Amino acid sequence: MTDAHTPRSAASPHDAHTSKDARTPRNAHTSKDARTPRNVVAPQDARTPQSTPTPHNPRPSEDTRAPHNADTLKDARIPHNARSPQATRAQQGHAAEGGPLVEVLFPAGAAVPVEELLKQVGESRLQVGDERVKEFLAAFGRRLLRPALARRHPELGSLGFFLRPAELARTLAELAGEHVRVPRGLIFHLPPANVDTVFVYSWALSALMGNRNVVRLSPRSGAVAQVILETLHETLATADPVIAATQRIVSYHRSDEVTAALSAACDLRVVWGGDHSVREIRRHPLAPHARDLTFPDRSSFAVVRAAAWLCAPRAARVSIAEGFVNDTYWFDQAACSSPRTVFWVGAEDDCEAARADFTGHVSRVVTVRGWGVDAAMAVEKRVSTYGLAADGVAESVEFHGNALACVRLAAAAAAPRRWLGAGTFAHARLESLAELVALVERRDQTMTHFGFGRGELEELARGLAGRGVDRMVPVGGALSFHRVWDGVDLPAEFTRLVTVVA
Secondary structure, eight states: OEEEEOOSOOSSOTTTTSOSSTTSOTTOOOOSSTTSOTTEEOOSSOOOOSSOOOOOSOSOTTOOSOOTTGGGGGGGSOOGGGSOTTHHHHHHTOEETTEEEEEEEETTOOOEEHHHHHHHHOSOOOOTTOHHHHHHHHHHHHHHTOHHHHHHOHHHHHHHHHTSHHHHHHHHHTTOSSSEEEEOOEEEEEOOSSOTTHHHHHHHHHHHTTOEEEEEOOTTOOHHHHHHHHHHHHHHTTSOHHHHHHEEEEEOSSOHHHHHHHHHHOSEEEEESOHHHHHHHTTSOOOTTOEEEEEOOOEEEEEEEHHHHHHSOHHHHHHHHHHHHHHHHGGGGOSTTSEEEEEEESOHHHHHHHHHHHHHHHHHHHHHHTOEEOHHHHHHHHHHHHHHHHTTSEEEEEEETTTEEEEEESOGGGOOOSOOOTTEEEEEEESSGGGHHHHOOTTEEEEEEESOOHHHHHHHHHHHTTSSOOEEEETTOTTOOOSEETTEEHHHHTEEEEOOOO
């Protein structure tokens, strides 16, 4: 049933109840099953997404902000029984000789001072594409693809697919060139707290490039992170000892001392987080030769040719709607690559008809899968959307239950970049695809599309000339991870080039 409203005013501005960090929804309810978005009520029979969950404007990597509802996060933390005997002291940040303790999660060991941690990873014994690392990653990937595990945590199945031997070989083959490629050295990774698989992609590509790695896993990481650690330890049992000698996954609560020491020692620091997180981490200086690789706040949108949608067979429209739901409802639509606005390209009548039909298909997919949002999120969405109407940004607001809200924008230029609540989509019309050139901002990351040819998309990319949009992928592929992310070739960044002239 559709609850349509066109409010003339709202009790408060549209951001009155929206966190300053719109990436992290208020009243977040952390699901015991990490597959379920934190603010979305778990469906009884959710289909496996066709894409890989990825980084998405996560909470600050350094825990520089307290969670909006700290009590709801307790169950998401790494279980105490997975921690080392010294974990309690490390978790509480108790000082020891040599400074605060760092909990070593992989390979499981005693909590140690940061100086000892750096000694453990020592000198590099690996090369780019080292066979021992390839074997370890492939074996790890096979374990993630076990049917029972993949059904329970679909995102791990996608990760396992990414780690197939053929994919690893393809990554290495694309690095071939006239120079000798060598590992960059020690890589310090700071992934987000609320996307449990991100650290694996970052770490795995870096390890494949022959680097020593220290990954800081937040104490707030969820259940999937624990499954990953358990699977890594299973794989380690038959791995070459060089893996345990060069790779570390650690955990520590906010500690400037530990972060500063790891930053000073690393050759590359990788920060997956928002703008605030990046700024906080950058307070800690790097060695003169070292560099940062940052993934700050981003936003994304979808663009659909209205005529193509209306002409598509019903089965195709259902499939696209399913892909759109996969792109958006996982991770509460807070993923940096999840679209928040849908641009319709074409004549006004075509766009209106296509938008209505598209919304109906999306609503049915959401209903069939059983997605819903809790009462707090439903209120959040109404405050945000009615605020847009009160400010004159929105012409109308439609609610299809609590799970889906559609906002018709007064102008395409008003497309919101901030998070409005899980399952909230702004809609606007464009006469042509080229109109996007004037609308795109630098923070725009992914453009999911339907109804456009490769030539049109490439022309748009050239027209944007780097002002924004780093990815153009079909609807349904927003969350698919690729070694080139945010316009950055990760394997290339994880290596150095040596020029050899005979």
